[in-house]
């Protein structure tokens with residue numbers, strides 16, 4: 001048994017829920033230019049590769065206009081579509097804070113943007129990854145419900161000591177998910193759509209494995225955060241993803257307790 005981890009305090013300028021003002025007027029011309037550069041080159045590669053829900057969301061939210069989007073303006077559109085909103089945070093927030101935002105249909109997004117020499121890779125999620133990568137999918141009603149359910153499930157998994165299992169579901173769906181559609185295989189994962197290299201690699205490189213979605217297998221498979229993925233999980237539709245994950249995970253966690261992790265290399 002272990003004592004519950006003490007929850008750290010938010011940074012001095014943040015609210016108790018760890019949010020801060022986006023301070024949109026403080027972005028410099030160079031920072032806006034970084035957004036525009038990234039936006040343009042992703043749009044080039046995403047046509048025919050990202051799923052329709054993502055591309056429609058990108059259009060509906062008008063994320064290209066003046067560089068880094070003003071969250072207040074994004075939220076006017078997003079809240080009308082699915083009741084979600086984007087809130088600014090400094091970077092990563094504690095798990096329980098993150099889950100609480102999701103459970104209330106708020107997506108916490110980093111407000112800083114990478115430097116011009118970091119266009120291709122960044123360890124920490126910045127506003128481009130968080131807003132360009134994650135927010136368009138939140139305009140899709142099914143995905144919007146999935147993310148909220150994930151937030152509720154996170155609080156629950158945390159209480160059951162099962163976050164390591166649940167986090168893998170997030171990784172292989174929300175971050176690096178692929179989907180089969182009648183038009184072909186498409187990307188919906190935020191970690192892919194916000195990266196030019198991974199957009200091409202995930203769909204077209206012969207190297208990585210691509211396996212059909214299976215909840216137990218996903219939860220038993222570790223992941224690496226420091227390189228292109230060696231494994232992508234393919235869902236048949238967003239509705240299937242939501243249907244499968246709406247089941248009670250308590251028996252799933254029990255069943256997994258006796259089973260070893262699966263190797264990343266098939």
Ligand code: PHE
Nearest residue numbers: 149150153245246247248249
């Ligand atoms: N059904 C999950 C549970 O019982 C909650 C959940 C839903 C988790 C959707 C992730 C995604 O805990």
Ligand code: FE
Nearest residue numbers: 125175190191
């Ligand atoms: Fe992310």
